[in-house]
Amino acid sequence: MTRPPSPALLQTLADLLGPKGYSSDSETMTPWLTDWRGKYHGAAAAMLSPASTEEVAAIVRLCAAEGVAVVPQGGNSGMVGGATPDASGDQLLLSLRRMNRVRQIDGTAHIAIAEAGVILENFHHAALEKGLRFPLTLGGKGSATIGGLVSTNAGGTQVLRHGTMRALVAGVEAVLPDGSIFDGLAPLKKDNRGYDLRHLLCGAEGTLGIVTAASLRLVPATAARQTAWIGLDSPATALVLLRRLDAAIGSALEGFEIIPRNCVEAVLRHIPQTRDPLADRYPWYALVELAGDQHDALAADLETELAAAIDAGLVGDVAIAKNDSESEDFWRLRDSISEAERAEGPALQHDVSVPVDLMPRFIAENPARLEAAFPGLRALSFGHLGDGNIHHHVQPPADVDGKAWLTANGEAASRIVYRHVIELGGSISAEHGIGQMKRDILAELDSPARLAALRAIKAGLDPEGLFNPGKLIA
Ligand SMILES: Cc1cc2nc3c(=O)[nH]c(=O)nc-3n(C[C@H](O)[C@H](O)[C@H](O)COP(=O)(O)OP(=O)(O)OC[C@H]3O[C@@H](n4cnc5c(N)ncnc54)[C@H](O)[C@@H]3O)c2cc1C
Known part of the structure; x- marks a missing residue:
């Protein structure tokens, strides 16, 4: 059971950290009390910004003595509400941003x-x-x-x-x-x-x-890189292309992302200075990056493999970046999807993984399962096909109040996604973590053996539950 910090503790922390390291001013703290997606809002008794490891240790010892909880935070760019304190105002936000050497x-x-x-x-x-x-x-x-x-x-x-x-x-x-x-x-x-x-x-x-x-x-440092934006018809075709590239030039293959047309359109709508690299539209795109020592060899390898893929009917059209600036333009399209989607309105986000070979099946089958339960739902899947990790986002039907729909049906829709992932042997969190967003669904769907081990580790190291309570483990 954690406790609110006493006035004496707050004063000791303020003295320890000085004005640069201690703030209870609401204007200073407010931007850090809501997560990046704007989904979770918290409160904190104070924001502590230590400048050294010794100061962090001193803070933790003082808080442990009073049973006060601390919530560590870095850039607050996390996707699962992990760095947002709860609403009680009893927790201390521990920002590590001043330790930037x-x-x-x-x-x-x-x-x-x-x-x-x-x-x-x-x-x-x-x-x-x-x-x-x-x-x-x-x-x-x-x-x-x-x-x-x-x-x-x-x-x-x-x-x-x-x-x-x-x-x-x-x-x-x-x-x-x-x-x-x-x-x-x-x-x-x-x-x-x-x-x-x-x-x-x-x-x-x-x-x-x-x-x-x-x-x-x-x-x-990379001496040479090659980036290609490739139009194709489906994730299944993208997987065939991935396997071919991997077999031919796998040691240079650094990235293989897939992006559906609707994500590209959202980016073009909302993000300035973005443009479609191909004249024709394709249902799907692959963004491929190779890195190596020699530019000419890398370029020749990529061109040979993509020409062969076009001949085999796997690929429609291809744009290969002519320089770093064009390569950045391709990546901006990919990296801006989350921001563009945020501008589109509320959606359910699922960062999931399944074995790579099963990813096309998941992407093809899951929207049908969602549609069967909730007619009109729109699913967007984009991301790291090469890692078997997809960001599977679900937008409410177009003709309803999105926020109200998500409040009423969001959990049930997400459950359809997560149960499907587990059926395919996957994970409900591929790379974003659990935070507060997936804590309860993890407790519901993960195996009892794994959950018991996680809880035992937490109880062993943090028996009083002072570090980031309410996150990861219920
Ligand atoms: C546009 C965009 C794209 C993204 N793309 C990806 C992606 O492709 N892959 C990916 O994995 N993530 C991605 N993310 C998510 C995010 O950037 C990562 O989760 C990142 O690791 C969070 O770092 P942060 O410093 O912002 O951590 P925060 O958001 O501040 O915290 C994240 C978690 O770590 C804890 N924490 C933070 N600092 C410490 C510390 N020093 N000690 C202990 N615990 C700490 C927090 O308590 C919280 O639980 C993306 C985010 C954005 C905004």
């Missing part, structure tokens, strides 16, 4: 140590200055932080080749619920001292530890 970049070992509050895009630039690249990117890169990315085990558009955050985290520094500092930053290739705390903290959503810094794996 890249402590070191080892150009020989290809390892960087970045603090939790470093924004992903800034980290990309810092690595690039050393001729290196951090091979994880996503649409929220301008606000998502290293701590948030670690804590959600974020994915993005380069997972096909480089894996999710978990594969890129070589070490973690974190403050545990008793206020102790776990210094696991050493990038050990081999470490068999039992349970792997580093991996446990990846994807823990702030329920087990406050990540203060991470050692991250880098790769050489």
Whole structure:
């Protein structure tokens, strides 16, 4: 049972952190009390913005002594309400954004140590200055932080080749619920001292530890890349294309995204400076990216494979980016889908995964199941086909009050999606996490054995339930 902070505790925290690190001013806090989608609204007794790991540890010790809950937050770009406190006003918002130093970049070992509050895009630039690249990117890169990315085990558009955050985290520094500092930053290739705390903290959503810094794996900066925007008829065809490219040039294949026509149209409607790369319309598009050392070889490989796919009748038309700026234009179409969709009005968002080979079946069959239960529903599926991960969004029927419809029917519609995913052996959260949005559905649909293990881990590390209560585990 957590408690509200006493006036004495708040004063001690204000003295500890100073005016830059402590605020209870509602104007300062308000933007951080609603999630990115505008779905969850919370309140907080104060917002704490420590500048060092020692300050985080001191905060946690003081809060633990009084049984006060803390909600860690990075860039607040998460998609499941994980960083939004509850409405009681008793919790403390713990912002890591002031801890924004890249402590070191080892150009020989290809390892960087970045603090939790470093924004992903800034980290990309810092690595690039050393001729290196951090091979994880996503649409929220301008606000998502290293701590948030670690804590959600974020994915993005380069997972096909480089894996999710978990594969890129070589070490973690974190403050545990008793206020102790776990210094696991050493990038050990081999470490068999039992349970792997580093991996446990990846994807823990702030329920087990406050990540203060991470050692991250880098790769050489890309000398050459090739990006293609490809018109085709269906996800099933896209999968055939993916398999062909993988067999022919798999080591260079970094991204394979699929996008339906209706998403492209939403982006063109709402996002300035976007244009359709192809003259003809196609029901589906694949956005493919290759990265390698030599531009000419990469370009030749891609052209050969796409020409063969056109000859085989798999692909309609193709635009290959002529330079980085065109490549960015293609990616803007993909990365702006969430924003365009937000502008379109309310929708149910499902970030789900199934085995890659079953993805076309899910995309084809699920809209029919939804339509059978709720005539007029419109489903949009886009995302990371190469990872078996799709963002499956469901818009209310066109002729109803969308918000009211979602309140009345949203849960039932989502249940149709999630049950289908589980039937196919998939996961109800591919990359966004559980947060508060999926907490109850996880408790309802996940296996009892897995749930019991998750609860035991949480109870073992955070017996008082002080770290991000109400998230992930019911
Ligand atoms: C346009 C757009 C596109 C996106 N695309 C993708 C995508 O392709 N793939 C993907 O995986 N995600 C995507 N996201 C979601 C989001 O960017 C990621 O979930 C990201 O990891 C969140 O980082 P953040 O710093 O904003 O974390 P927040 O939103 O602040 O927090 C997320 C969770 O992590 C916890 N947390 C934050 N910092 C810490 C810390 N230091 N220690 C412990 N816990 C912490 C919070 O309590 C919360 O539970 C997208 C978001 C946007 C807005």
